[in-house]
Amino acid sequence: MTAITDQDHDQGHTEPAEDGAAESVPEEAEASGGGSDEAVEPEEGEHARVDDDTAGADSGTGWDDGLIARRVNEAAGEQPVPAVESQASVPQTATTLAYDGALRSRLDALRELVGLSRTRLDSRTLAEAGRVLDEAAARRRLSGQHTVVALAGATGSGKSQLFNALAGVTISETGVRRPTTAAPIACSWSDGAASLIDRLGIPPRLRRRPAQHADAEGQLRGLVLVDLPDHDSAALQHREQVDRVLALVDAVIWVVDPEKYADAMLHERYLRPMAGHAEVMFVVLNQTDRLPGEATDQVLDDLRRLLDEDGIALGEYGEPGATVLALSALTGDGVGELREALGQFVAERGAAARRISADIDAAAWWLRPVYATSRRTGLSEEARDEFAARLADAVGATAAGEAAERAWLRNANRACGTPWLRLWRWCQDRHEPPTGRLPLRAQADEEATARQRVEQAVRTVAERASGGLPTPWAQAVREAAVRGSQGLSEALDELAARAGLPPGRPPRPGWWPAAVLVQASMTLLQVVGGLWLVGQIVGVMAPNLGVPVLLMVAGIIGGPLVEWSCRMAARGPARRYGMEAERRLREAAAGCGRARVLDPVAAELLRYREVREQYGRVTGVGV
Template identity: 35%
Template sequence: MNTPSPQPGDELAARVESITAALGTAGNRIPAEVGARARADLDRVTGRLALGVHHTVVALVGGTGSGKSSMFNALSQLDFADVGVIRPTTSQAAACTWGGSAEDLLDFLGVDETRRIGRESALTGLDEEELAGLVLLDLPDHDSIAEGHAGLVDRLLPMIDLLIWVLDPQKYADNVLHEKYLRELTHRHEAMVVVVNQVDTVPESGLDHIRADVRRLLEADRLSDVAIILASAKTGHGVGMVRAELARVIAAESIAARTMRAELDAICERVGGELAPATPALPAADDTAAQLAGASGIPAVADSVRLAVAGVGPSASSRVQPPASSRIEAVREGWLDRVGGALPARWRDALAAAVAGPDAFYSRVSETVTAVPLPPVNDVRARRVRIGGLVLVALGVLAGLVAGLATGVWVWAGSGGGAAVVAGLVCVLVARGMRSRTAKARSGAYLARVHGELARVVAEELDEPARGILADHESVLDATTR
């Protein structure tokens, strides 16, 4: 079973919801004026979404006598007078809708309820599915109420997907049309079509001249890429081409959806200006722990443990002293720079406020390094092996002395004393190696334990509080960049 594709309205509504939630998440970490403007813009988009974005609004615009209303009837294939619903006039806008109600939209557009008709409501089936979603407007004649019509066009323009200018073949060069309308709408050139109507009243030999002359005028209006259709609402000539243009526009995303998408993009761009391009990652806690250990003198203490254990005589390792607060603060500040350096000031301040403060962090680090007990410096096994070796050496030497006294010659290598001396020396060397290995192991274990405890401090005092701020930043960034 195929899952239906999300509709533009659903997609935009979800995006509005996501951005709204992101603004709540960001809170005062974005400037108040940026948040206020974004919320106002979102309210406007929400209001427009309520009207629906699946409608394609097409407006027929023209002057008195252009046959605009006849073209309206030809496109809708309805004679309003015959169905007894409405009859287009030159003073008020009229509308015909295809494929469902658009009452809220028509209310917003200011189309009187008596000037509306639903295409399918007057028929016995949905026979024009390619035009489903179309809202066709017949606007008042621009030359009969020019002043009022200008205001109407201005109000409706942001909602109109296609402007169809219906021209009289005798009056297409009208100055009012070109100077007050067409030249003022060059920014909408991609959403315009010019229909020269009533060509049935013109000799066929003159059609090419009319087309060429209209093209010349449009080029002067900086509308050279606007399509020109020669048509007759009376005979039906060219009406199919106009309907094909309607179908083409309907197949594309509506201007309402494009406009709202652009507005949401603009909101995201402004909010995104208060964010870092990417959410920074936390440095490894072990790295920070190593810095704290160094600032606390732990490597020197661990080295003293190694020397003490490896030594032969009685010795003691260095005591752990409370670290200098300035060195611990320097590590904390370095961590904040690494994590928050790329963040805007408000986010950086929020990060600094969320993690442990200088005093609390110093106290925790100081307590941690002094609480880890130092390992013992005596290696009992190595000591026993060494003592045993020394005893063997002593016994071997004594055996040699006894043999020398008995023979009068100092010869002990073959008396058994020599073997004892050698064995004793081997034991002494073995004990030395044992002490060395034990020294490294205890020193390393002590250093690892302190590092582990400090890593836990970093995780609890810095990383965990920071994760909330960074997660918020990532959430807002995600909502404003997708």
């Protein structure tokens, strides 16, 4: 049994039923409390008439089956149209929504993108992407056999009248008082959509069923139509309900009238931001009965022009896009065409997936400034080498190599020089500190200069690495470089000390002993020649100046000649020794800079490349 009563959600009291319209409440309803008079507090601006069985629906019934509100024409005083009885709904297990492989891949990429970005981007930036993921997961768990379509429009556009025309019975109140619709009303053409409507937050007392006509029910089977409050309502809570429900439905029918179709609020607040959702959008020009002659075509063309300026693709000539129609809900002209287009749209069962795909596109466009860049990013080898060279200059690698070369030459001169020169240098060294064997410790001003060079090198490499990156990732790269630069100067000093010249004398080549022996022979010749001459002078030996003089001249000339030859021969090994010392210091400085600065910077760049690849998967194109 089905109770038939006067019920309308826009009145806050129960009116007595007209003659022949009232029937008794079923015993089952009475047993469950459905027959008790329960007043429903109306919302602001809401004129709802909730009858006894509607209150019973609030107490746990999922649907208001059979409690269709009848049309009340108080002005004409006509007999109310009896509500059409609906058969008792049988609980059915709805098939959950299934996403295709491409959409699943985009959702997975978006989820990975959000996960990789949480430590680099603030929660407000990722809020929209998180909302899309949550809504996609929630929608996937619900029925895939139903399509939720919202009827949205401005005050006086006639959307409630169109809602009633599609349902075939008066469900949503119409009238001149504004706003008329105060809360969303849902009407389902088939069972199994209760969870979908629960997601919209529509209570059972505002859920209806259409007139039971076999043709209409079969044509729109699977449709859940939601009549929304006016999006330009003076009541803030009405506009908030519109925004909330629009974010959850699978598609939307925008109802405009000849007076407000170009309203800036409609285009700037809703149509333009939802341009990417054109494939799940209908734009209906209502009240064409008010337009004379060819005015309907002119207004319709102007509406298409405005939609094109909003960036909304129009589904013309077989192309995907919004469907634009003209009709009159009052006379019924064009309503059949809308019902046919809506039936075909619902039969495709693809609106929910297209809506999620459009939401992903919108979220990706919102995130584009923090992921996409038109410049080449990364740290080139040239920049790395320049950074290492700056650090080497800061620790004095070149000066250390030159000092090592001088130390090697000095050691060679001391080993291969004449004894008289070595004696003179020994006396000179007693009055001066030894230099050249190890690099001298830098003074305070030199240390400050070296520290400034290190900081400048870090800033330079950070700027080069972050060049072209979106702001959040550029900031992350610079922060990684700054963290690595802390204590870098001290670490370089320690490495320079460990990587400096080894203690003791520099290594000697194999020809040094021979050179030392020859130099000793030249000295011996000088000593022998000198003693010989002294012996001749004192009369110990027979006079013979030629031989001792020749020996002395050979020793005097041969000693410096051997020393000069050794100096020339030592230049090559000394240069190699100095270059080796410089190389070790440069490698130590480069290794320290790489571990403390370049590797953290490279890690940030690698993370950015990963998120950029994921962003490319989200958008469906390469970045």
